[in-house]
Amino acid sequence: MPALKAIPLGGLGEIGLNMMVYETEKDIIIVDCGIMFPEDYMLGIDMVIPDIRYLYDPEKKEKIRGIVLTHGHEDHIGAIPYILRELNIPIFGTPFTLGILEEKLKEYDLPFRASLFTVKTGSSITLGDFEIEFIRVAHSIIDGASLAIKTPLGVVIHTGDFKFDQSLDKDLATDINRLAHYGDNGVLALFSDSTNIEKEGFTISELDIKNEFRTIFSEHPGRIIIALFASNIYRISELFSLAGEFNKKVMFSGRSLMTYTRVARKLGYLNIPDDMLVDEESIDYYRPEELLILTTGTQGEAMSALSRISVNDHKYIKIKHDDLVLLSSKFIPGNEKAISKIINNLYRRGAEVYYESISEIHVSGHGSKEELKLMINITKPKYFIPVHGEVKHLYQHKKLAVSAGISPSNSFAIENGDTLEFTEDRECIIGEKVYSGRIFVDGKGIGDVLTHTIKERAHLSENGMIVVMLVVDSKTSSIISGPEIVSKGFVFEDYFKELSGALHRLVMDVIEKNLTQESVDWVKVKDDIRRSLKKYLNKKIDRRPFIFPMITEI
Numbered sequence: 001m002p003a004l005k006a007i008p009l010g011g012l013g014e015i016g017l018n019m020m021v022y023e024t025e026k027d028i029i030i031v032d033c034g035i036m037f038p039e040d041y042m043l044g045i046d047m048v049i050p051d052i053r054y055l056y057d058p059e060k061k062e063k064i065r066g067i068v069l070t071h072g073h074e075d076h077i078g079a080i081p082y083i084l085r086e087l088n089i090p091i092f093g094t095p096f097t098l099g100i101l102e103e104k105l106k107e108y109d110l111p112f113r114a115s116l117f118t119v120k121t122g123s124s125i126t127l128g129d130f131e132i133e134f135i136r137v138a139h140s141i142i143d144g145a146s147l148a149i150k151t152p153l154g155v156v157i158h159t160g161d162f163k164f165d166q167s168l169d170k171d172l173a174t175d176i177n178r179l180a181h182y183g184d185n186g187v188l189a190l191f192s193d194s195t196n197i198e199k200e201g202f203t204i205s206e207l208d209i210k211n212e213f214r215t216i217f218s219e220h221p222g223r224i225i226i227a228l229f230a231s232n233i234y235r236i237s238e239l240f241s242l243a244g245e246f247n248k249k250v251m252f253s254g255r256s257l258m259t260y261t262r263v264a265r266k267l268g269y270l271n272i273p274d275d276m277l278v279d280e281e282s283i284d285y286y287r288p289e290e291l292l293i294l295t296t297g298t299q300g301e302a303m304s305a306l307s308r309i310s311v312n313d314h315k316y317i318k319i320k321h322d323d324l325v326l327l328s329s330k331f332i333p334g335n336e337k338a339i340s341k342i343i344n345n346l347y348r349r350g351a352e353v354y355y356e357s358i359s360e361i362h363v364s365g366h367g368s369k370e371e372l373k374l375m376i377n378i379t380k381p382k383y384f385i386p387v388h389g390e391v392k393h394l395y396q397h398k399k400l401a402v403s404a405g406i407s408p409s410n411s412f413a414i415e416n417g418d419t420l421e422f423t424e425d426r427e428c429i430i431g432e433k434v435y436s437g438r439i440f441v442d443g444k445g446i447g448d449v450l451t452h453t454i455k456e457r458a459h460l461s462e463n464g465m466i467v468v469m470l471v472v473d474s475k476t477s478s479i480i481s482g483p484e485i486v487s488k489g490f491v492f493e494d495y496f497k498e499l500s501g502a503l504h505r506l507v508m509d510v511i512e513k514n515l516t517q518e519s520v521d522w523v524k525v526k527d528d529i530r531r532s533l534k535k536y537l538n539k540k541i542d543r544r545p546f547i548f549p550m551i552t553e554i
């Protein structure tokens with residue numbers, strides 16, 4: 001066995017699923033453990049997690065000392081509940097990262113209490129052969145860390161997601177001194193975030209965004225509604241300070257906002273005076289200009305607060321003329337249509353809407369090209385390995401490293417499952433390929449996940465798929481058209497005709513049952529349809545196709 005191995009099990013060749021294994025003769029540590037949200041072609045899939053069968057080998061299992069987390073984004077912590085079911089491993093992270101993880105774990109019914117250990121940035125832990133220092137970095141979530149991992153062969157810097165936002169306060173900005181300290185003493189290898197390699201220059205500061213918001217606030221006397229990512233505590237805190245400047249109260253709408261801000265307040269990362277917060281129920285006691293509403297749903301998610309607001313289906317927030325809605329977010333590719341629909345509906349109800357292409361009200365959490373170069377120049381690694389990116393990003397980042405002086409033979413654009421082997425005399429080669437892959441998770445309940453719903457991609461092609469289409473009136477909750485049921489690669493067409501009568505009846509049963517309630521929860525209807533058809537087909541013909549209910553509200 002070489003003295004040190006680095007094995008990416010996710011995140012190299014894709015955005016999401018970040019997971020890296022560092023391994024010596026005696027010990028293994030895992031850095032991050034993320035999910036990816038399903039892409040369009042993964043119909044009926046709720047979530048994608050990395051396949052970690054490499055770690056199931058009893059010999060490997062024995063060696064695992066812990067999962068070390070860089071920060072609390074889903075693409076770094078989202079798969080932990082699933083992995084913990086298989087491997088009960090201690091987890092190490094900064095206070096906010098673990099605070100968020102703890103909330104997440106509550107939603108899953110784990111058979112044991114997860115062992116979480118808090119590590120503040122600036123301090124270190126020792127896990128077997130590895131001594132790991134958490135170095136503070138700026139990112140779009142607070143309390144992010146780069147890891148300086150001391151191995152028997154030398155120091156490995158694993159950057160996590162980062163940018164160098166130099167306008168931030170000292171206690172939030174990237175700790176350049178610590179990175180330089182390691183650079184001066186010799187870094188064996190740098191594993192660096194590649195997300196924004198295609199962006200020239202430096203990523204602009206969060207402070208510029210705040211100034212843009214200030215201008216907008218001063219030009220718009222009416223009510224302002226801002227949709228943003230709930231995890232962006234820094235931006236939320238800046239918006240509170242602006243609300244104070246403009247004598248506005250702040251109202252949250254959206255469960256994830258409540259959760260993230262509650263954790264941040266509890267841990268002292270967000271200071272909000274109680275008298276600035278307004279409950280949704282008391283919205284009518286305030287004049288429009290007295291309110292700043294913060295909400296979620298920037299990606300057009302169907303059940304989000306913003307989506308409900310846009311179709312006048314929100315219990316408390318009704319769009320008025322002179323409302324200004326700001327989408328302080330990036331349009332994640334694939335979501336453009338859903339987001340446009342919301343923007344169109346908001347205009348239809350009389351609001352003015354600002355979003356990324358017409359206003360500078362969002363900035364990325366990842367460093368641009370010059371910052372990526374800076375990271376290389378500060379840490380001066382012998383070897384360079386781009387991580388966190390699609391294949392094109394990894395290759396471009398490798399090229400950048402070479403232009404910054406890293407020898408081409410010491411830069412490795414590797415992908416998931418490739419093994420980097422470092423020998424005793426600090427040589428590095430690409431070793432044998434290990435198994436890596438994706439697991440698709442269908443459905444929310446983790447109990448289900450183990451027995452029925454974790455299925456590999458092959459399952460879809462083997463078992464086919466059934467789509468249930470339904471158009472409903474969002475105001476009256478009545479059916480406008482459907483349910484229409486179609487199948488793909490499932491059973492022969494003639495046979496499906498025989499089955500479809502029964503399937504149709506089952507779908508109608510589910511709908512009728514749910515329609516009796518006052519407000520219809522369409523997510524639940526979808527789950528119920530899925531469950532009901534699944535049960536029937538399993539029993540009747542012993543088949544398990546993917547079932548994909550599509551409910552369109554108009």
Ligand SMILES: [Zn+2]
Nearest residue numbers: 071073139161
């Ligand atoms: Zn991140």
Ligand SMILES: [Zn+2]
Nearest residue numbers: 073075076161
């Ligand atoms: Zn990330």
